Amino acid sequence: MLHPEIESMPREQLQKLQFEKLKKTVERVYENVPFYKQKFQEKGLLPGDLKSFDDLKLLPFTVKQDLRDNYPFGLFAAPMSDVVRVHASSGTTGKPTVVGYTQNDIDGWSDIIARCVAMAGGGKGDVVQVAYGYGLFTGGLGLHYGAERLGAAVIPISGGNTKRQLMLMEDFGTTILCCTPSYALFLAEEAREHGIDLINGKIKAGIFGAEPWSENMRKELEKGLGIKAYNIYGLSEIMGPGVSMECECQCGMHIMEDFFIPEIIDPDTGETLPYGAKGELVFTTITKEAFPLLRYRTRDISVLREEKCDCGRTFVRMERVMGRTDDMLIIRGVNVFPSQIESVLLEIGETEPHYLLVVDRQGNLDNLEVWVEVSEKMFSDEVRKLEELEKKLRHEIASLLGISAKIKLVEPKTIPRSEGKAKRVVDKREL
Amino acid sequence: MKVQQISVFLENKSGRLATLTEVLGEAGINIRALSIADTSDFGILRLIVSNPANALKVLKEAGFTVSITDVIAVEVKDEPGGLAVVLKALEMAGINIEYLYAFLEKSSNDALVVFRVEQIDDALSLLAKNNINVLKGEDVYKL
The missing domain is CATH 3.40.50.12780 (ANL, N-terminal domain)
Structure with missing residues (x-):
């Protein structure tokens, strides 16, 4: 054990330590982060209201959207x-x-x-x-x-x-x-x-x-x-x-x-x-x-x-x-949200893209396949142009996520819709 | 002088072509010529049919991704070197051919070839100048 005095500290003592540090953190964010100050004000809460460890429950949650x-x-x-x-x-x-x-x-x-x-x-x-x-x-x-x-x-x-x-x-x-x-x-x-x-x-x-x-x-x-x-x-x-x-x-x-x-x-x-x-x-x-x-x-x-x-x-x-x-997926250690793929499709001008992420593990490596329904807008009579579209999507996804994906163009209505909402992910990996 | 070609996106999976031809058959639409360009994942089916507007409608209704592309139908002498004459004329004028395919039926003693080119109007005037016969759409649909 590298830090036995801390790693095996009696829990009561540990909680006391946590509470002291928590109070400092609360003061710090209240003073320095307008987002938290506003959250506290909405709840009618002041840093000094934190009287015991259990008052942790009073604090506001933070979600990923707040970071964005x-x-x-x-x-x-x-x-x-x-x-x-x-x-x-x-x-x-x-x-x-x-x-x-x-x-x-x-x-x-x-x-x-x-x-x-x-x-x-x-x-x-x-x-x-x-x-x-x-x-x-x-x-x-x-x-x-x-x-x-x-x-x-x-x-x-x-x-x-x-x-x-x-x-x-x-x-x-x-x-x-x-x-x-x-x-x-x-x-x-x-x-x-x-x-x-x-x-x-x-x-x-x-x-x-x-x-x-x-x-x-x-x-x-x-x-x-x-x-x-x-x-x-x-x-x-x-x-x-x-x-x-x-x-x-x-x-x-x-x-x-x-x-x-x-x-x-x-x-x-x-x-x-x-x-x-x-x-x-x-x-x-x-x-x-x-x-x-x-x-x-x-x-x-x-x-x-x-x-x-x-x-x-x-x-x-x-x-x-x-x-x-x-609906977050982890592919080769990288966090992937279906909405990221959607943003790429929106960028190429699709107003309502239908797509499906198919994840599989082959030879211990994750494979991501992105199925995209070919709309009339995307469709070209020339193979070359459709292949260019695949290449562009592959490139955009790679630059956004940092992982490579195989693009598979599919016919309309190929991707199952359930209750009006399309299913976005099929994860075939067995860990 | 342009001919309307139906282009359909097809995934490479069994039964798609059968379904498509069934849809056309039920609508009483006859196929005059066809070609498929394919990759490992998908194909593009190109069709000359008896009634392009109706074909577009019924295929869309059946859920296919369809578009209409203008092509030209050129009469080529059915003899050695016949096609070369047409291709040479287009090449000399710098007109790029995206793809071409042949009709099985003939309108006369000559063979009939469908051309998809980038500069379609230039190609038409060039072919006229070279006395190469190009068929009208309605004639092709009726074949």
């Missing part, structure tokens, strides 16, 4: 001169959602990730291959700074280029691999095909996240790579990876409660649910300076468990994310 409405920096609670980093995720209408970090935020995040890497058995002397994407996405840089903080040697290879991943893994003696679980499976398969023995190699652990996966995949990964596979969870709005992480017991992900307060709510009523109940995960950040969020609704469905863990940590555990309360 305040694009780009409207929710920042620190002046831009104190911001040292921004990250962003692709937006639903072309504009991304933006998050910011002060130096203290980056330091805190690095501490959390250092904890996570330590939970996976990492430390000084380990070689950590970070195969999450580097860039606006929080995965790559998040793991990078945390592993460095821990004192491990980082290979900042980013995603893709499988051949090189395997070569460096062998030559540099990677001990911990960080990437999406589907990509890890793909690497294992490629290694087998090229006669590279990872099972008896130096690699001992994997820190996998950014997309949903299953116990079956865990078994396959542990067998295929000869490692222990750990689940990591996070979202850029809250911090990035490391919001929670599995310990060696692999029985749920410990939420870094000295940084975040988790809640489970009923997604329909907004009512807080007790531990053990299934519902929507909500987080309040209690250390962040640049981008603090109160009761952020993640849309992820999970369960919180407070039973003490065998590892000795007192942090509450969350179960694997079981689904979403919205």
